[in-house]
Structures are given as structure tokens and as C-alpha cells.
Amino acid sequence: MLPADHFALFDLPQQFALDARALDDAYRAVQAHVHPDRFAAAGEAQKRVAMQWASQTNDAYQTLRQPLKRAIYLLHLRGVEVQAENNTAMEPAFLMQQMEWRERIEDAAASRNVGELDALGRELRDDARVRFEKLASLLDSRSDQAAAEAVRQLMFIERVTDEVGTQIERLDQ
Known part of the structure; x- marks a missing residue:
């Protein structure tokens, strides 16, 4: 068993x-x-x-x-479901940041600026690293609802980072 x-x-x-x-x-x-x-x-x-x-x-x-999967699993064990598909409410500052990232991707892709996409990718990875540190602290202190919000934000950052990589690959061809 x-x-x-x-x-x-x-x-x-x-x-x-x-x-x-x-x-x-x-x-x-x-x-x-x-x-x-x-x-x-x-x-x-x-x-x-x-x-x-x-x-x-x-x-x-x-x-x-994988840290993000581990956080989701740990929250699940504590009875907290992240519900990323159903719960899209996020703090206004993060929503504004999302829009800025998306605009930067669109502008860089339109102007074929791989350097800007690389810079954005580094920025996203740095932001994710800081957010993972905060997530660890939230999980350690059992602030599970705030941790679930942090997970949803990290999931979005992961998708945007993947999108940056896709745009770079597309432009490199």
C-alpha cells in the first residue's frame, strides 16, 4: 500500500x-x-x-x-485548492503588471526585438525567484490563502515566460 x-x-x-x-x-x-x-x-x-x-x-x-507543483500539492494536502481556472481575481497591481508584460511582448515581437524579449525573460525569472521566496514564507507560516494567490501569480508568470520563449524562437527562425 x-x-x-x-x-x-x-x-x-x-x-x-x-x-x-x-x-x-x-x-x-x-x-x-x-x-x-x-x-x-x-x-x-x-x-x-x-x-x-x-x-x-x-x-x-x-x-x-518542481517548486510550483510542490506548492500546489502542499496546499492540496492542507485542503486548499488553487483553482487557477475558476479564481482569476488578483490584486490590482499584479493585473497592471500583467498588462505591461503583455504589451512589452507584443511590442518586442512586432519590432522583432529579441534583445527586449531576452531582457523581459530575465526580468520575469527574477520576479518569479522573489515570488517563490515569498511563497515559501507564506507556506511556512501557514498563510494558505495568500499562498494560493501567490501560486496563481506564479502560474501566470510561468505562462508569460513561456510566451517570451516562444516569441524568441519564432523570431530566431
């Missing part, structure tokens, strides 16, 4: 701050026990269970390895 949550699966504390090396080591240790190749000579039922364990282990690892 699988542990109750991804953190327990890897014997890690249920918190946002995570030792990446400890996660990697724990993942390899669990995979060594549940990898389907170890059950090649087993019966069909055992093979199926091993495949499910391996799949769930991979999913847990991917969730905990």
Missing part, C-alpha cells in the same frame, strides 16, 4: 523547502524496490502492482521536484 502522500513516500518532511539531493536519493531508493524490471518473473498481478507503484513514484517525484 502506498504512503498517504508524496512526502511520506520519500520519507521527507511535509514542507515547501526541500533538499533536492535527498529527494533524488529517496526517489532512486524507492524506484530500486518498485521498478517493474524487478518483477519480470512475477505473476501478472504482481507486475501490475509494480507498474502502478512505479508510475505513482514517478508522479510523486515530478510533483515534488
